[in-house]
Amino acid sequence: MKPLLHHVIRERPLLADGAMGTELMHAGLEQGSSGEAWNLTHPDRVLAIQRRYVEAGADCLLTNTFGGCRIMLNRHARADMVAEVNAAGVAIARRAFGARDGYVIGDIGPFGGLMEPYGEFTEAQVRDAFTEQARALVEAGADAIIIETQTSIEELRLGLSAAKHAGAPCVIGSMAYDVTLDGSTFRTMMGVDPEQAAAFMAANGADIVALNCGTGMDMTRARQAVERYRQTTSLPVMVQPNAGQPKLVNMRVVYDETPDEMVRGVKPLLDAGAAIIGACCGSTPDHIRAFRRAIDEHVLVHRGEGA
Numbered sequence: 184m185k186p187l188l189h190h191v192i193r194e195r196p197l198l199a200d201g202a203m204g205t206e207l208m209h210a211g212l213e214q215g216s217s218g219e220a221w222n223l224t225h226p227d228r229v230l231a232i233q234r235r236y237v238e239a240g241a242d243c244l245l246t247n248t249f250g251g252c253r254i255m256l257n258r259h260a261r262a263d264m265v266a267e268v269n270a271a272g273v274a275i276a277r278r279a280f281g282a283r284d285g286y287v288i289g290d291i292g293p294f295g296g297l298m299e300p301y302g303e304f305t306e307a308q309v310r311d312a313f314t315e316q317a318r319a320l321v322e323a324g325a326d327a328i329i330i331e332t333q334t335s336i337e338e339l340r341l342g343l344s345a346a347k348h349a350g351a352p353c354v355i356g357s358m359a360y361d362v363t364l365d366g367s368t369f370r371t372m373m374g375v376d377p378e379q380a381a382a383f384m385a386a387n388g389a390d391i392v393a394l395n396c397g398t399g400m401d402m403t404r405a406r407q408a409v410e411r412y413r414q415t416t417s418l419p420v421m422v423q424p425n426a427g428q429p430k431l432v433n434m435r436v437v438y439d440e441t442p443d444e445m446v447r448g449v450k451p452l453l454d455a456g457a458a459i460i461g462a463c464c465g466s467t468p469d470h471i472r473a474f475r476r477a478i479d480e481h482v483l484v485h486r487g488e489g490a
């Protein structure tokens with residue numbers, strides 16, 4: 184049987200994939216429509232994106248289910264299709280690996296609103312939505328579940344608990360940090376810092392602590408986050424930064440960090456102890472291919488040292 188994700192990364196670092204959202208846009212998804220629905224309506228296009236990440240060397244694929252909970256799908260009048268959308272997401276990622284034994288990570292993004300007393304959603308609604316999605320991903324055979332782009336401890340707690348209760352073989356919590364205005368540090372939009380997040384995740388059943396996306400979080404900031412996580416917990420760390428900062432060019436959001444620029448940050452991340460490295464918004468299979476080479480070199484050097 185394939186070893187559990189959080190066990191295998193104690194032996195060697197793994198490579199995750201790059202962006203899905205921006206790649207879906209390139210494949211013709213219109214702004215504001217449901218990328219997750221494409222698992223049912225355009226599975227071939229989702230598969231083609233994920234195959235390119237596998238060909239680039241990714242060991243892990245995140246399912247195309249970021250907005251696949253009932254509350255998010257309801258915005259596209261597809262709340263009744265949670266099970267189908269998520270099962271198809273797992274099946275497509277599995278197919279993208281072909282004969283390779285990669286790790287399919289079931290992706291759960293934010294539910295997209297605020298909970299009481301700040302917003303209109305009750306805690307029970309959010310818990311039910313995450314639980315339903317997590318069950319669908321686990322039943323379809325996901326190797327892990329990632330609760331990602333999280334900014335609040337309350338929502339993170341519901342996500343982690345939904346993944347645990349669904350029986351996910353491995354549970355990952357991933358926060359989105361923003362660099363503060365004075366540039367001195369970073370924390371989530373809701374004011375959570377890396378130490379708080381890591382301690383909370385360790386105490387609430389996460390197997391891997393992670394960060395992804397965020398504002399102003401380049402590879403250097405990502406390394407600082409890894410260091411702060413590692414000072415707080417012994418859990419393995421996963422990192423998926425954006426490919427630079429978003430810029431509006433001809434009414435389109437573009438990310439400007441090239442594979443050559445971004446890959447310079449990979450070795451420092453590995454030296455800081457990152458166990459899974461991928462990338463978020465704006466990254467492409469070319470970024471992931473560059474990361475593959477950097478990770479392989481790092482592993483070789485460490486074998487040479489007899490480490």
Ligand SMILES: [Zn+2]
Binds near residue numbers: 425
């Ligand atoms: Zn992102």
